[in-house]
Amino acid sequence: MEKESFKCTILKRKHKTYSTLNLCVFERKPLQEIKKAILIFHYAEKIKSNLIIAISMLEVLETLDNAEISGGERLMEAYFNALIREVNIAINASKAQNFSKVRDKLEEASEQIKQHNYSNAIKLVSDAISLTTTNGSQAAEILKDKDLI
Numbered sequence: 001m002e003k004e005s006f007k008c009t010i011l012k013r014k015h016k017t018y019s020t021l022n023l024c025v026f027e028r029k030p031l032q033e034i035k036k037a038i039l040i041f042h043y044a045e046k047i048k049s050n051l052i053i054a055i056s057m058l059e060v061l062e063t064l065d066n067a068e069i070s071g072g073e074r075l076m077e078a079y080f081n082a083l084i085r086e087v088n089i090a091i092n093a094s095k096a097q098n099f100s101k102v103r104d105k106l107e108e109a110s111e112q113i114k115q116h117n118y119s120n121a122i123k124l125v126s127d128a129i130s131l132t133t134t135n136g137s138q139a140a141e142i143l144k145d146k147d148l149i
Helices: 029-061 066-094 098-114 118-145
Strands: 007-014 020-027
Touching (some): 029 118, 066 098, 098 118
Antiparallel strands (some): 007 020
């Protein structure tokens, strides 16, 4: 495991008392990279779990009879709105714009539900799962390289 999370750059400077003075300048970039990877990994796992739940709910929605469809669609709309808000938080917290593609897929899926195209909505949510998994995998690789997971 890497003991130091800072990169030290040695600068040689002339000094009045000493012929040269070595200064160590620390860079915070590696630490910021780890912090961003942790945030992306956290949100990717959280969002992926919710997307899997959304697929299960959509599969149930397909089986409802006409009297139940309206209420089921309202619940799905509320769930998707909450999930889109969570993705927006992930975008803002992690500064990872890849999550915006996930948000776009969820917005499209929400529109498909309103049009009663549940199979299209399921496909869009599946696409969102793939995008989220890719985001999480990239972050996980950074964390594995640092022996953090």
